[in-house]
Amino acid sequence: MLKNRSLIDPMDFTTEELEDIFKLANLIIENPKEYKHICDGKILATLFYEPSTRTRLSFETAMMRLGGNVVGFSEPNSSSVSKGESLADTVRVVSNYADIIALRHPLEGAAKVASMYATVPVINAGDGGHQHPTQTLTDLLTIKCEKGSFNNLTIGLCGDLKFGRTVHSLIKAMSRYKNNKLVFISPKELKIPHYLIEDYLDKNNIEYRSEEDLENAIPDLDILYMTRIQKERFDDIDEYNRLKDVYVLNNEKLKNAKKDMVILHPLPRVNEIDPEVDSDNRAKYFKQAEYGMYVRMALMAKLLGVM
Amino acid sequence: MLKNRSLIDPMDFTTEELEDIFKLANLIIENPKEYKHICDGKILATLFYEPSTRTRLSFETAMMRLGGNVVGFSEPNSSSVSKGESLADTVRVVSNYADIIALRHPLEGAAKVASMYATVPVINAGDGGHQHPTQTLTDLLTIKCEKGSFNNLTIGLCGDLKFGRTVHSLIKAMSRYKNNKLVFISPKELKIPHYLIEDYLDKNNIEYRSEEDLENAIPDLDILYMTRIQKERFDDIDEYNRLKDVYVLNNEKLKNAKKDMVILHPLPRVNEIDPEVDSDNRAKYFKQAEYGMYVRMALMAKLLGVM
Amino acid sequence: MLKNRSLIDPMDFTTEELEDIFKLANLIIENPKEYKHICDGKILATLFYEPSTRTRLSFETAMMRLGGNVVGFSEPNSSSVSKGESLADTVRVVSNYADIIALRHPLEGAAKVASMYATVPVINAGDGGHQHPTQTLTDLLTIKCEKGSFNNLTIGLCGDLKFGRTVHSLIKAMSRYKNNKLVFISPKELKIPHYLIEDYLDKNNIEYRSEEDLENAIPDLDILYMTRIQKERFDDIDEYNRLKDVYVLNNEKLKNAKKDMVILHPLPRVNEIDPEVDSDNRAKYFKQAEYGMYVRMALMAKLLGVM
Numbered sequence: 001m002l003k004n005r006s007l008i009d010p011m012d013f014t015t016e017e018l019e020d021i022f023k024l025a026n027l028i029i030e031n032p033k034e035y036k037h038i039c040d041g042k043i044l045a046t047l048f049y050e051p052s053t054r055t056r057l058s059f060e061t062a063m064m065r066l067g068g069n070v071v072g073f074s075e076p077n078s079s080s081v082s083k084g085e086s087l088a089d090t091v092r093v094v095s096n097y098a099d100i101i102a103l104r105h106p107l108e109g110a111a112k113v114a115s116m117y118a119t120v121p122v123i124n125a126g127d128g129g130h131q132h133p134t135q136t137l138t139d140l141l142t143i144k145c146e147k148g149s150f151n152n153l154t155i156g157l158c159g160d161l162k163f164g165r166t167v168h169s170l171i172k173a174m175s176r177y178k179n180n181k182l183v184f185i186s187p188k189e190l191k192i193p194h195y196l197i198e199d200y201l202d203k204n205n206i207e208y209r210s211e212e213d214l215e216n217a218i219p220d221l222d223i224l225y226m227t228r229i230q231k232e233r234f235d236d237i238d239e240y241n242r243l244k245d246v247y248v249l250n251n252e253k254l255k256n257a258k259k260d261m262v263i264l265h266p267l268p269r270v271n272e273i274d275p276e277v278d279s280d281n282r283a284k285y286f287k288q289a290e291y292g293m294y295v296r297m298a299l300m301a302k303l304l305g306v307m
Numbered sequence: 308m309l310k311n312r313s314l315i316d317p318m319d320f321t322t323e324e325l326e327d328i329f330k331l332a333n334l335i336i337e338n339p340k341e342y343k344h345i346c347d348g349k350i351l352a353t354l355f356y357e358p359s360t361r362t363r364l365s366f367e368t369a370m371m372r373l374g375g376n377v378v379g380f381s382e383p384n385s386s387s388v389s390k391g392e393s394l395a396d397t398v399r400v401v402s403n404y405a406d407i408i409a410l411r412h413p414l415e416g417a418a419k420v421a422s423m424y425a426t427v428p429v430i431n432a433g434d435g436g437h438q439h440p441t442q443t444l445t446d447l448l449t450i451k452c453e454k455g456s457f458n459n460l461t462i463g464l465c466g467d468l469k470f471g472r473t474v475h476s477l478i479k480a481m482s483r484y485k486n487n488k489l490v491f492i493s494p495k496e497l498k499i500p501h502y503l504i505e506d507y508l509d510k511n512n513i514e515y516r517s518e519e520d521l522e523n524a525i526p527d528l529d530i531l532y533m534t535r536i537q538k539e540r541f542d543d544i545d546e547y548n549r550l551k552d553v554y555v556l557n558n559e560k561l562k563n564a565k566k567d568m569v570i571l572h573p574l575p576r577v578n579e580i581d582p583e584v585d586s587d588n589r590a591k592y593f594k595q596a597e598y599g600m601y602v603r604m605a606l607m608a609k610l611l612g613v614m
Numbered sequence: 615m616l617k618n619r620s621l622i623d624p625m626d627f628t629t630e631e632l633e634d635i636f637k638l639a640n641l642i643i644e645n646p647k648e649y650k651h652i653c654d655g656k657i658l659a660t661l662f663y664e665p666s667t668r669t670r671l672s673f674e675t676a677m678m679r680l681g682g683n684v685v686g687f688s689e690p691n692s693s694s695v696s697k698g699e700s701l702a703d704t705v706r707v708v709s710n711y712a713d714i715i716a717l718r719h720p721l722e723g724a725a726k727v728a729s730m731y732a733t734v735p736v737i738n739a740g741d742g743g744h745q746h747p748t749q750t751l752t753d754l755l756t757i758k759c760e761k762g763s764f765n766n767l768t769i770g771l772c773g774d775l776k777f778g779r780t781v782h783s784l785i786k787a788m789s790r791y792k793n794n795k796l797v798f799i800s801p802k803e804l805k806i807p808h809y810l811i812e813d814y815l816d817k818n819n820i821e822y823r824s825e826e827d828l829e830n831a832i833p834d835l836d837i838l839y840m841t842r843i844q845k846e847r848f849d850d851i852d853e854y855n856r857l858k859d860v861y862v863l864n865n866e867k868l869k870n871a872k873k874d875m876v877i878l879h880p881l882p883r884v885n886e887i888d889p890e891v892d893s894d895n896r897a898k899y900f901k902q903a904e905y906g907m908y909v910r911m912a913l914m915a916k917l918l919g920v921m
Contacts (some may be wrong), residue, residue, distance in 0.1 A: 036655050041343050043368055054707055057685050061657055061711040064683040069371040071364050073381060074687060085575035088582075093361055093574065096597035097368040267707065268699035275702075290710035348650050350675055376678040378671050380688060392882035395889075400668055400881065403904035404675040 003305030006115040006122040010136035010169040015176050021137065022144050024307055025291075025298035029145075032065065035297070038306045039068035045098035046072035047090070048125070049105045054267065054289070055125050055134070059102045062296035066306075071098065088117040095119040100304055103127075121303040129165055135266055136169040137299060138292035139225070145291060146262045146284055147222060150177040154220050156211075158185040159227035159247055159272060161192040166266045167227055168196060175200040182208040185217045187243045189234055214247055219256045224249070226265045226285075228272050250274040257282070264288055310612030313422040313429040317443035317476040322483050328444065329451050331614055332598075332605035336452075339372065342604070345613045346375035352405035353379030354397070355432070356412045361574065361596070362432050362441070366409045369603035373613075378405065395424040402426040407611055410434075428610040436472055442573055443476040444606060445599035446532070452598060453569045453591055454529060457484040461527050463518075465492040466534035466554055466579060468499040473573045474534055475503060482507040489515040492524045494550045496541055521554055526563045531556070533572045533592075535579050557581040564589070571595055617919030620729040620736040624750035624783040629790050635751065636758050638921055639905075639912035643759075646679065649911070652920045653682035659712035660686035661704070662739070663719045668881065668903070669739050669748070673716045676910035680920075685712065702731040709733040714918055717741075735917040743779055749880055750783040751913060752906035753839070759905060760876045760898055761836060764791040768834050770825075772799040773841035773861055773886060775806040780880045781841055782810060789814040796822040799831045801857045803848055828861055833870045838863070840879045840899075842886050864888040871896065878902055 002017055013021070028035050044063040046056050051074055060070045087105070091114045094101060103114050104125040111124035111131070126132040140150070147153060155174065157167050161184055171192070174180055182201065184192050191210070201208050211217040218224065229247050234240040248271060249263070265273060265285040277283050301307040309324055320328070335342050351370040353363050358381055367377045394412070398421045401408060410421050411432040418431035418438070433439040447457070454460060462481065464474050468491055478499070481487055489508065491499050498517070508515050518524040525531065536554050541547040555578060556570070572580060572592040584590050608614040616631055627635070642649050658677040660670050665688055674684045701719070705728045708715060715732055717725050718739040725738035725745070740746040754764070761767060769788065771781050775798055785806070788794055796815065798806050805824070815822050825831040832838065843861050848854040862885060863877070879887060879899040891897050915921040 033655075041340075041372070043371055045364070053687055053704075057659070057708065057711050060685045061683075064657055064685070065655070069368075070685070071367045071371070071377070073360055085577075089575060090360075092593050093596045094364065096593065097364050097600055268703060270699075286706050286710065289707045293711055348647075348679070350678055352671070376675075378674045378678070378684070380667055392884075396882060397667075399900050400903045401671065403900065404671050404907055 002302040004121060005303055006118075007133050007299065007303070008111045008115055008122070008124045009131050010133040011172055012133065018137070018140065021295065021298045021302055022141055024301060025141055025294045026145070028297050029294050035066060035301070037067040038301055039063060039066035039304065042066075042068040042100070042304055042306070043098040044068055044070045044072075044300065045094050045101045046070060046074070046125070047094065047101060047103045048072065048074045049076045049103075049110070051075050052104050052126060055104065058289070058293050059123075059125065059296055062293050063300060065293070066297055066301060087114055091118040091122070100300055123299065123303070129163065131169065132165060133169070134292070134296055134299065135166050136173050137295045138288060139166070139170050139264065139266070140173060141295040142264060142284065142288045142291045143223060143262075146287075150174070150180075152179045153222045154181045154183065155223045155225065156183040156185055156217050156221040157225045157227075158214055158217075158249075159229045160190045160233060161186040161227075162190040163233065164227045167225065168193075170225065171196055172200050175204045175206050180206060182206060183217050183221065184208065184210045185212070185214050185247075186210075187212065187229070187234075187239065187247075189239065190229065212246075214249065215253050215256075218253060218261075219258070221257065221261050223262045223264060224257070226263065226269070226272055228270055248272055248274060249277055251276050251280065254280060254282070309609040311428060312610055313425075314440050314606065314610070315418045315422055315429070315431045316438050317440040318479055319440065325444070325447065328602065328605045328609055329448050331608060332448055332601045333452070335604050336601050342373060342608070344374040345608055346370060346373035346611065349373075349375040349407070349611055349613070350405040351375055351377045351379075351607065352401050352408045353377060353381070353432075354401065354408060354410045355379065355381045356383045356410075356417070358382050359411050359433060362411065365596070365600050366430075366432065366603055369600050370607060372600070373604055373608060394421055398425040398429070407607055430606065430610070436470070438476065439472060440476070441599070441603055441606065442473050443480050444602045445595060446473070446477050446571065446573070447480055448602040449571060449591060449595045449598045450530060450569075453594075457481070457487075459486045460529045461488045461490065462530045462532065463490040463492055463524050463528040464532045464534075465521055465524075465556075466536045467497045467540060468493040468534075469497040470540065471534045474532065475500070477532065478503050479507050482511045482513050487513060489513060490524050490528065491515060491517045492519070492521050492554075493517075494519065494536070494541075494546065494554075496546065497536065519553075521556065522560045522563075525560060525568075526565070528564065528568050530569045530571060531564070533570065533576070533579055535577055555579055555581060556584055558583050558587065561587060561589070616916040618735060619917055620732075621747050621913065621917070622725045622729055622736070622738045623745050624747040625786055626747065632751070632754065635909065635912045635916055636755055638915060639755055639908045640759070642911050643908050649680060649915070651681040652915055653677060653680035653918065656680075656682040656714070656918055656920070657712040658682055658684045658686075658914065659708050659715045660684060660688070660739075661708065661715060661717045662686065662688045663690045663717075663724075665689050666718050666740060669718065672903070672907050673737075673739065673910055676907050677914060679907070680911055680915060701728055705732040705736070714914055737913065737917070743777065745783065746779060747783070748906070748910055748913065749780050750787050751909045752902060753780070753784050753878065753880070754787060755909040756878060756898065756902045756905045757837060757876075760901075764788070764794075766793045767836045768795045768797065769837045769839065770797040770799055770831050770835040771839045771841075772828055772831075772863075773843045774804045774847060775800040776804040777847065778841045781839065782807070784839065785810055786814050789818045789820050794820060796820060797831050797835065798822065798824045799826070799828050799861075800824075801826065801843070801848075801853065801861075803853065804843065826860075828863065829867045829870075832867060832875075833872070835871065835875050837876045837878060838871070840877065840883070840886055842884055862886055862888060863891055865890050865894065868894060868896070
């Protein structure tokens with residue numbers, strides 16, 4: 001049962017529970033009108049202690065498309081934080097006003113604390129560099145809808161694999177499915193942390209390999225998940241200059257990719273995907289944002305217990 | 308008739324008019340579904356020239372739970388103030404867009420001015436250190452619901468009684484009811500202003516006494532209303548250090564309190580109530596926030612004339 | 615057909631298309647209840663990269679009064695801009711969430727770019743000093759409703775005619791109608807740009823004359839459109855001091871005006887109209903703001919194709 005639960009960590013739900021959410025998301029996608037009143041009278045509070053427009057708008061439109069309403073704030077200035085109130089007290093008060101809370105906070109663990117004091121479900125909409133579980137649900141629903149399955153896939157993860165939290169969460173999530181192969185494409189400065197390999201991949205017998213060159217890696221891939229590489233992550237500026245173009249996806253690099261490969265990106269992108277790729281029908285990163293709204297609709301409907 | 312009236316000062320309404328509001332609030336609490344469409348098509352504008360998240364969210368969810376919609380701003384930056392427009396012009400324009408206005412403003416008297424120019428009801432949601440009438444309505448509804456009556460109560464008011472506007476408004480409001488006793492618990496720096504005693508208590512034959520020690524005062528009380536004491540209010544830092552713990556409510560100090568005493572606080576609290584008290588069933592300050600939403604629902608329904 | 619179109623420039627629509635919008639606006643004004651659910655389930659995104667409270671609230675209440683919902687942001691801080699995302703990407707993502715976008719942006723041409731990438735209609739809610747087409751629609755609907763026609767009018771335009779974008783747009787718009795006379799009332803520093811005379815007035819045989827004195831110009835006018843004059847526009851401070859009171863409209867200056875002259879102003883006003891004029895029944899600038907909401911209702915209904 002997902003009713004009245006909170007979602008703090010991407011691994012909080014079993015694969016069966018996730019399956020329930022994805023099934024509902026699919027039903028909503030197929031027939032949105034059927035679901036446009038299931039949250040009538042419900043209120044979502046979006047408590048964003050740091051700005052994140054895309055995530056906030058996705059949550060808010062998701063609730064509205066189910067018939068519910070939204071209140072909240074989008075920046076810490078307008079919050080009671082400035083008056084010294086604890087997060088625990090804030091969520092207790094807001095629990096009286098709203099039926100569900102989406103919390104974004106710069107501190108790791110803030111969503112966990114909030115869920116301990118709130119009397120309504122709390123969804124972690126990002127806590128520092130820590131967790132962002134609805135991004136992981138978005139990625140999974142996109143894979144499910146675009147590839148039909150969570151199994152037998154070769155998935156390339158490209159860019160900053162050291163610090164990128166969405167990539168870490170996706171690796172953990174995919175480690176629960178079968179017969180997938182992961183290809184880690186990154187400069188050596190930004191390699192995947194060893195604990196992920198040990199605790200998730202080796203433990204579950206997930207095949208993986210590392211590549212430094214995106215073009216070399218592409219031909220095998222069913223999915224290419226791009227992320228941003230930031231200049232400031234490099235110790236050696238020459239190394240950055242040598243590598244910076246290697247990780248920019250463009251039409252040239254896509255020449256040897258499979259015809260049905262799917263290109264994903266959590267957005268916002270800066271320059272790691274050339275805009276010329278946008279018109280390639282393998283580019284699914286804007287569609288991915290749409291799936292993000294649908295998966296949040298399904299998630300909130302489940303946590304509120306209306307479906 | 309409350310229809311089309313504004314609420315600027317906590318004493319604007321007669322006790323009979325307040326009774327109408329509290330009666331409706333109670334009906335809404337008992338059967339919220341009956342009232343979820345009474346404001347369909349109505350729009351509340353929350354014009355917050357200074358941030359106050361709790362108050363704003365309370366108003367906004369109140370309107371939404373009646374079926375209405377909300378527009379507005381939560382900070383002066385995003386307002387037209389920066390273009391030099393007068394408050395009078397702003398409320399005249401907003402009167403064309405919205406059906407009712409909740410105004411928060413740093414200047415005393417701003418709400419009064421707004422109500423003179425608006426063509427729709429204006430609710431003062433706080434004007435400087437001056438008035439905050441919906442907090443008083445919240446306090447009164449809480450007392451009504453938790454103690455069953457506005458009469459025959461011994462009410463302790465603890466903390467900063469000199470500058471605390473919510474306490475002053477509550478004293479004025481309670482001076483209109485019968486057989487109550489007030490106990491003022493404060494350091495000598497923060498004593499209740501004499502005009503309140505003269506103009507409200509003596510004039511209405513309200514019994515009162517002063518205490519410097521919270522623990523001494525507690526055993527008699529039916530209601531304990533806590534407020535924040537700020538260090539910067541003290542002339543003498545030694546005095547502050549001597550007193551600071553005296554006014555922190557904890558389980559120890561509650562030992563000799565009545566079993567059905569009610570603990571209130573306008574929130575946000577900083578450290579004047581130890582979190583250990585939160586689980587005591589006499590702690591009603593979070594419930595009080597919930598009553599605040601219900602009383603705003605009843606108030607807006609009355610001012611809009613839909614009930 | 616206006617369905618799925620964007621509105622970027624005030625001249626984007628033919629006079630016939632505008633007529634359709636004004637006709638619908640009039641129907642809504644006459645019978646708002648008939649239209650209160652025509653946008654049920656629709657979502658407007660107000661993307662305001664610079665604050666403009668009045669315009670934003672007008673759009674938002676317009677959508678709500680049609681039954682729709684609103685998401686968005688009111689300042690750049692809370693947007694993804696800070697993460698370096700391009701406007702093109704932002705509107706592509708938001709197109710997945712919302713059904714129509716109102717965009718306010720400090721850069722000229724931003725709305726045009728947005729409309730090229732969005733997959734839903736984009737309404738330019740102001741792009742720098744460039745265009746603000748819904749203000750022009752507001753002005754036109756006000757003229758239509760208050761004077762009954764777009765023809766045979768003598769229209770005085772007063773104030774900063776050099777930089778005032780609303781005045782420029784109104785001149786272009788009126789140049790498409792018949793038998794109007796324009797009177798330009800401004801100091802020589804702030805004269806109407808020559809290209810407007812050449813390309814719009816002379817080309818369409820529109821009669822016009824210039825005046826430096828407001829009081830001299832007033833007796834002929836059917837409409838007086840006031841705008842703000844800013845001190846910083848003057849090269850010569852003595853010139854400013856000589857002229858500053860000449861352009862402040864007050865009851866004295868209105869003595870020789872026609873009894874049915876209509877006074878307009880795009881608002882906010884600072885001091886160019888004395889508040890004593892507000893109670894004159896020729897003062898229509900607050901009513902104009904109300905027409906602004908109605909014309910936005912009609913516009914959005916047309917672009918969404920629900921009417």
